[in-house]
Amino acid sequence: MTEKLLISLTVNGERHDDLVVESRHTLVDVLRHRLGLTGTHAGCEHGVCGACTVLLDGAPARACLIFAAQAEGQEIRTVESLAGGGEMNDLQRAFSAHHALQCGFCTPGFLMLAEGFLTERPDATRAEIRELVSASLCRCTGYQTIVDAIEDCARGRRREVGEVR
């Protein structure tokens, strides 16, 4: 029996009521196929590759290991939330500047991973960032440029906070 559920999800600040999903639909599938948010990618679907990483109440999580129904009531953020007014955010610009992507399949996952991590640990060291990126797989870049980009973005954000003070 295929059970249908009526759920509502809050994604990138927008509430989607009356979503009809199957109980077995994972969050990544609902984001992509029901909401058309195809920035979040699906790779391995068992928690290993990180392509599906999104933020749940601000914390990085695997959208392939969460049933959509479980995410009701939580704030979901996807890669589409980073850019504003047609402008990439500082993290995205750092990825671009450091050549931290080639094919781009892994990129949305790395961006959301880093976005969530830097919010919690704005003072992260390079060693901690290296440790962090072990959470996602990239077949193209060799990771160094991804670490460079995240570190550069963190430095920039610290500078900005310093100037405001």
Add this chain to the structure above:
Amino acid sequence: MKPAPFTYHRARDVAGAVSLLTELGEDAKYIAGGQSLVAMMNFRLARPAHLVDLGGLRGELAYIRDDGGVLRLGALTTHHQVENAPLGPGFAVLRDAMGWIGHLPIRTRGTVGGSLAHGEATAEWCLLAVLLGAEVVVQGTAGVRRVPAEELFLSFFTTALEPEEMIVEVVFPRPAPHAALTEFAQRRGDYAIVAAAVDLEAERVVLGGVAPVPLRVPEAEAVLARGGTFAECAAAAAAAIDPPADGSGGADYRRALTRTLLVRACEAAMRR
């Protein structure tokens, strides 16, 4: 792949969840963080007909309480909560071990109770519970019982829990200021090939990856008790075990890892 169809239920309180699971029978399962279960369902290695989501009980069952040397963790406490907790020296070993569990996005969802119920023999929580002599508080239809961690793990992914029993809390009864866990895996974040944990004060040695369950090694513990060296302790452990051989390593390789890792764990425990 996609999971097989199932019916989704939400738990509103512990007693209700236990009654519901009892009612639904053996084809029903709890889901906590889903970091093991959903992966297994996506591959159809698990196909429960019903899932009872414990997510709604987080307010009640996600907590870290230090009652003067006794540490209580609610079953729905995440690995990441423990990683960030201001634990004193008595329980810092728990906090420091969290970094070995998968990766940040796994740790923000995965729970202490889920790890213990899943019962993977190299899972950090399973090893730590045995190392520190934890008691697992379990609610079933007949009420609450307390299972010593050493009696919880029976075999590969098999625990002493009845299908409807829910882990509600884990109690660590004594501080372990001189304890440490270390391990080796091919890739950062993978389950360990071998994991070694030691509590120098309690004179306990626990290994993962060398048996179907987290293994205490009395031969190595005896070396600590008589004041032997760390190298002697590690050699005694390596000689005592009969590790499995599989794709990630042969028996001799696991014995060699045991020897190296146990010395490292002892040194780290002493440095604390």
